[in-house]
Amino acid sequence: MTNYRHNRRTFITSVGSMFTLPLLESLWPLTASAQTAANDPRRYICFYFPNGTYNRGDQATWYPPTGTLNAATLPPVLTPFAGLAGDYSIYKNIATQATDQLSNAVGQHPAAAVAFMTCSPNMNPQISFEHMLAAKVGKPALVLQGNTGDQGDSQADNGISFLNGRVVRGLSNPGDLYRQLLGQVVTPSPSPSPAPQPKPAPSPAIQGSILDSALEDLNGLRAKLGKSDQQRLDDYQAGIRALELKLGATPPSGPSSPSGPTTSPACVQPRNNSTVDSSAAAANSSLYLDRMRTFNDLITIAFACDVTRSVSIMLDVETGSRSLPSAPSELLYKGADIAGWNNHLVSHFGHFDSGDFAHSTPDGIPRCITRDRFYLSVVADLINKLKSAKDASGSAILDNTIIHSGFGIKDGMHRIELAKSPPTLVAGGRNFITPGQSFDFSNYDVADMFYTFSTHLGLGIPNFQTGNKLIKL
Amino acid sequence: MHNRLIPKYARYFAGRTSALLSISAALLIASQLYSCGRSPTKQVDYRRSALKPLLGQDATRETSTSATSAGSNDIFNSALSCGKSYAPGRSSLHLLSTEEYDNTTSDLFFTSTKASAIAIFESAPKGQTGFASDTGNFPLTALTVSKYWDAATALADELIKSKGKANGAYAAVAPCAVDQAAVAPTCSAAVIRSLGLRAWRRPLTDSGATSEVARLQAMVNAAGSFDEGLRALVQALLISPNFLFLGITSDDSATAGAIFPLSQHQLASRLSYYLWGTTPDTELLELAGNGALASEATLSAQVERLLRSPRANHISKAILNDWVGADTLVDMVTPSLNSALKAAMIRETELLIQDIVQGDKSLINLTAAKYSYMNKALADHYGLPFGGANPAQYAAVDLSQTPRHGVLSQASFLLATAGSTTETRPVKRGQALANNWTCSDVPPPPPGVPPLDSTKLPANATPRQTLEVHTNNPACAGCHKVLDPLGLGFESFDSFGKWRTTYEALAQAPIDSSGEFSDGFKFKNTEEMLSYLATSSTVKTCMTRKMLELAVSRRARTTADQCVSKEIGQAALSDTSKFSDLIKMIVLSRQFGMQSGATP
Known part of the structure; x- marks a missing residue:
């Protein structure tokens, strides 16, 4: 009797071809310029600032007057970024119900991080927003962090990114991002110096067989495991799926060749920045800005090549003890530098042993403003x-x-x-939201903000935790 | 109770002495014959030659033993009085640690290449047990899997490149394919079986619709050439969960309330990763394949054999770095301490641990040893006489006339737990002592703890006065009443482990290092505290529990774990017992040889 058994890959390929072939011609643009913004991929990035800031209602440190942003009325934190005032909006008075609820149980530091992108009132949220988008579009989320991750008080304090109920630690070495996600995905463009010849890759069919074999092993193992171990295998399976995408995403030739509908001209071979490519560099405070700017370079190319559509970056951990580097002189507020201070102490205005301003150092608040500008300079970059x-x-x-x-x-x-x-700054998205505003969102919760993001990003979810109000951004 | 127990264990070991001696002696002589004076390259040759019997092993026999369980689980019902039917506990799926991954792939492919360095594995956080091999907290992300793929690819490439080299890895992994223009299917099947056995630490299934051998053979055949097929095979074996995870499974493993013995191969893996941090060697695999590993005599002999190997340095390193915490010194910024002296501090602890493990002395020496190993610089740092001939070399130093006992009075531990290089923070030391040496399980500080109100402190407040603010606060007192007295007991040591009697920075205020343990034992000073820790049954139980946790990669916190740790600690941590006694008793416990089912 003939064996008609087909493997999963054969099935998916066949079905995929059946449904998409008739549409293929109509999807392919006649020229690159025929591509419209509506077909461009939409993305999300989150930058997390740790430990809180100087944020009093009676002192307009962060908040400009409600309405269109005006370079002349920007508060001290935003003044250095006046040139970008049309690119971002400031949200004030938006409620953080989940954070507040969780803070009562576990304290403010871990609650702030855990609930930031999850709006979850418990310490083990299932998934954070960037991973929801990643799952929707089938491309892995990038999780990055500004420090080496070992200087917070606990793992929970260190996490804003969650997947399958576990905190996801971010990469702190840009070289890792270069090698793992970009160095292999983007075909090198012609270079004046001869690049090393890549090894011939196994055929996609063999690679597919290998990964199918791994998944078959996984299924055999899964039946013998309890719930918690199965969750571990879920993580592994998600990794194999992402690897399938990565291996299958290798373009047939360089950027000058005919490209798919969403290929951006900015999809070029990235350069690895060897200065910051080591764990020692990741631990070197003075290289902080270099590392973050290198991350920004790589994120830009990753977006252009459509390797990923979601990124989270924890600029520093909650309660961490890492010393900050010197801030560029143009960012200093009233001359207060942050060199040698850790951001937690800066948040307390220079003195932990106090409940209010009475014990803060004289330049405690200016230093806090300098630190906020320092972090914002990474976003501005x-x-x-x-x-x-x-x-x-x-x-x-x-x-x-x-x-x-x-x-x-x-x-x-x-x-x-x-x-x-907490102060919130949202930039970009001009094709579907209107930046350049100072909003008072007293009637909304941050969960509503994520729900609104989700509609613009095409997640197709009915609500985000308790959030189901659409905000006009 | 333990008065009854000691004779029982004495009988246990005495009854096996002659058999153990003869087996151990034969193994020792054999291993010395093979390894003595050989270069690392020659040792690789030895491993390769030892592999040969497996390469030609009959596939039917491998398959027939694949599901063999340890069977006679009576051996794991042990002589302990904790009972013969208690739940042994359940270890979660164990992802290989970075060190285990490197050791394993190095053994599989006869290479010194550290695949983790090539693929740049992320640094892994230590698990709940504190040991690096406990990878329960290591997040398994898309990036992690991607790095495993890169590592597998690099190792496969290296293997293929070694083709044609005399004594190369290719010849060892695929001897039947060397010099063959066309590789016969029987050859590729033999390579799949032998490499699969070593990579997945069990024979591959070889019959029926789910035959792993058939599946991999189809993949190899489809690759176009044998070498491309071999490359794909290596990638498939190494990216598989059967390689990346050490799983303790059986048909009952997802049944709540079930208790089952480890299979012979699972037992071999658990033993090998415990003591060597790598995949089972040929001898263990052969014993498991023959169904001969799970006996008291064989397991005891294997423990002896593995501990005598230099590869048992793995367990020494686990104690040094993950238990004592000496590795935290490496990256610690210590401007006032020169790097050579810092290295000597770590080396002192390392030598004491090696003396215990390789010298087969009682583990109680970790807290009890009245000797240490120092170079002159470290002896000068402590203010102790150095009797060695060469100031740069490490020599044994007698501590009997000093207050010092074991690692808890060594600079590595004291600096790693000092909390600061300028002033000691007793809470940190108290927490280290409670968590790792008395197993008091004091929880970490809750998040968002408000800072101490310094306005309530007198000028030049001593650490004791400062900490009284904690203990007087009902919200903090629960933990700090346990931690603070322990930490203050170390106050006679400064941050760098030097002895002191006054606080130099606090106008020479005298040091009061008195305190009390939670069991009621009161001590007047640091010396009395250290003496207590050198003999305390609480410490013995805790040390045993730590070694049990290292063995089973989970926290040993059940009542049964506590009972077993206490009994073994009393029996195997006397002044005169041996390190191998302790390991054997752990290996023969139900916790090691059996597993509880999980909630489906």
Whole structure:
């Protein structure tokens, strides 16, 4: 009797071809310029600022007057970024219900991080927003962090990114990102110096067989395991799926060759920055800005090549003890530098042993403003890079990207009664939201903000935790 | 109770002495004959030659033993009085640690290449047990799997490149394919079976619809050439969960309440990763394949054999870095301490641990040893006389006339737990002592703890005065009443482990290092505290529990774990017992040889 048994890959390939072949011709653009912004991929990036800041309602440190942003009325934190005022909006008074609830149980530091992208009132959320988008579009999320991850007080304090109920630690070495996600995915462009010849890759069919074999092993193992171990295998399976995409994503030739509908002209071979490519560099405070800017370079190319559509970056851990480097002189507020200070102490305005300002050092608040500017300079760097890079339609990648940044903790001194919400800055997304505003969102929760993001990013979810109100952004 | 127990264990070991001696002696002589004076390259040759019997092993026999369980699980019902039917506990799926991955692939492909360095594995956080081999907290992300793929690819490439080299890895892995223009199917099947056995630490299934051998053979055949097929085989074996995870499974493993013995091969793996941090060697695999491993005599002999090997340095390193915490010194910024002296501090602890493990002395010496190993610089640092001939070399130093006992009075531990290089923070030391040496399980500080109100402290407040603010606060007192007295007991040591009697920075205020353990034992000073820790049954139980946790890669916190740890600790941590006694008793416990089913 003939054996008609087919493996999963054969099935998927056949079905995929059956349904997509008739559409293929109509999907392919006649020319690159025929591509419209509506077909460009939409992306999400989150920058997390740790430990809270100076954020009092009676002191307009972060918040400009409600309405269109005006360079002349920007508060001290935002003044250095006046040139980008049309690219971002500031949200104030948006409620953080889940964070507040979780803070009562576990304290503000871990609650702020855990709930930031999950809006979950418990310490083991299933999934954070960037991974939801990653799952929807079938491309892995990038999880990055500004430190080496070993200087927080606990693992929970260190995490904003969650997948399958576990915190996901971020990469702190840009070289890892280069090698794992970009160095192999993007075909090298002609280079003046001869690049090493890549080894001939096994055929996609063999690679597929290998990964199918792994999945078959996984299924054999799964039946013998309990729930918690099965979850571990779920993580592994997700990794194999992502590997399938990665291996299958190798373009047939260089950027000059005919490209798919969403290939951006900015999809070029990235350069690895050897200065910051080591664990020693990741631990070297003075190289912090170099590392973060290198991450921004790589994120820009990763977006252009459509390797990923979601990124989270924890600029530093909650309660971490890493010393900050010196801030560029143009970012210093009233001359207060942050060199040698750790951001937690800066959040407390220079003195832990106090419940209020009485014990803060004289330049404690100016130093806090300098630190906020320092972190914002990393965001601004990415805004500029995404503004310069174009999608296939010619639209700036920035205009198809939501950059969400801000603190999880409302007030650095933990005086939450004095601050209604942590400062939130949202940039980009001009093709579907309107940046350049100062919004008062007193009637909304941050879960509503994520729900609104989800609609713009095409997640197709009915709500995000308790959030189901659409906000006009 | 333990008065009754000691004779029981004495009988246990005495009854097996002659058999153990003869087996151990034969193994020792054999291993010395093979390894003595050989270069690392020659040792690789030895391993390769030892592999030969497996390469030609009959596939039917491998398959027939694949599901063999340890069978006579009576041996794991042990002589302990904790009972013969208690639940042994359940270890979760164990992802190979970075060190285990490197050791394993090095053994599989006869290479010194560290695949983790090529693929740049992420640094892994230590698990709940504190040991690096406990990978329960290591997140398994898309990037992690991608790195495993890169590592597998690099190892496969290296293997293929070694083709044609005399004594190369290719010849060892695929001897039947060397010099063959066309490789016969029987040859590729033999390679799949032998490499599969060593990579997955069990024979591959070889019959029926789910035959792993057939599946892999089809993949190899489809690759176009044997070498491409071999490359694919290596990638498939190494990216498989059967390689990456050490799983303790059986038909009952997903049944709540079930208790089952480990299979022979699972037992071989658990033993090998415990003591060597790598895949079972040929001898263990052969014993498992023959169904001969799970006997008291064989397991005891294998423990002896594995501990005598230099590869048992794996367990020494686990104690040094993950238990004592000496590895934290490596990256610690210590401007006032020169790097040579810092290295000497770590080396001192390393030598004591090696003396215990390789010298087969009682583990109680970790807290009890009245001797240490120092170079002159370290002896000068402590203010002790150095009797060695060469100041740069490490020599044994007698501590009997000093207050020092074991690693808890060594600079590596004291600096790693000092909390600061400028002033000691007793809470940190107290927490280290409670968690790792008395197993008091004090939880970490809750998040968002408000800072101490320094305005309530007198000028030049001593650490004891500062900590009283904690203990006087009902919200903090629960933990700090346990931690603070323990930490203050170390106050006669400064951050760098030097002895002191006053606080130099606090106007020479005298040091009060008195305190009390939670069991009620009161000590007047550091010396009394260290003496207590050198003999305490609590410490013995805790040390046994740590070694049990290392063995089974899970926290040993059940009542049964506590009972077993206590009994073994009393029996195998006397002044005169041996390290191997302790390991044998752990290996013969139900916790090691059996597993509880999981909730489906």
